Amino acid sequence: MTARGETIAKLVLVGFVTFFVLFFSTPRGQFKTLALGDIAPNFTLRNEEGKVVALADFRGKIVVLNYWATWCPPCIEEMPSLNRLADRFRDKDLVVLGVSLDEDADAYKDFLAKNQISFLTLRNPARAVSEQYGTYKLPETFVISRQGRLLKKYIGPKEWDGAEIAAEFNAFLAAP
Numbered sequence: 001m002t003a004r005g006e007t008i009a010k011l012v013l014v015g016f017v018t019f020f021v022l023f024f025s026t027p028r029g030q031f032k033t034l035a036l037g038d039i040a041p042n043f044t045l046r047n048e049e050g051k052v053v054a055l056a057d058f059r060g061k062i063v064v065l066n067y068w069a070t071w072c073p074p075c076i077e078e079m080p081s082l083n084r085l086a087d088r089f090r091d092k093d094l095v096v097l098g099v100s101l102d103e104d105a106d107a108y109k110d111f112l113a114k115n116q117i118s119f120l121t122l123r124n125p126a127r128a129v130s131e132q133y134g135t136y137k138l139p140e141t142f143v144i145s146r147q148g149r150l151l152k153k154y155i156g157p158k159e160w161d162g163a164e165i166a167a168e169f170n171a172f173l174a175a176p
Helices: 003-024 073-088 105-114 128-132 163-174
Strands: 044-046 052-054 062-068 094-100 120-123 140-144 150-155
Touching: 044 120, 062 073, 062 163, 073 094, 073 163, 094 163, 105 120
Parallel strands: 062 094, 094 120
Antiparallel strands: 044 052, 062 140, 140 150
């Protein structure tokens, strides 16, 4: 093979690998991933008592929307600090809302009771809601403004009761 032929073969191989990586690394969600400033898609889910809860119910508050599951070790790891965040800001205009992707209702209920989760959680086993947000890795957390726009997105577990996070949320709360 000539030097020119080798160069062409290498370029074709690099192109194929690039296409393969880009194609298979795209998030699974039904819609594109949200960008900062985008309107967060509204959704409705029923809580365990059957009451309909909508994201729009929290308009006028900062919403910390966390997608999680009981079978996700990083989700379980971050739950205690997320619980403390909810407690810390309970009397302010900040709401922590968990959406579990658990299919097993009993495992979900047992986890909430055992871990004394104090913030509102809803179950979405069909994953239609998380797909609206382009969620592809758990846990994923979206911070939504009082007007319903995406302020911040976190992928992976966080330590929610640290000083840096508290300062961030205090800044979000201070904004109109």
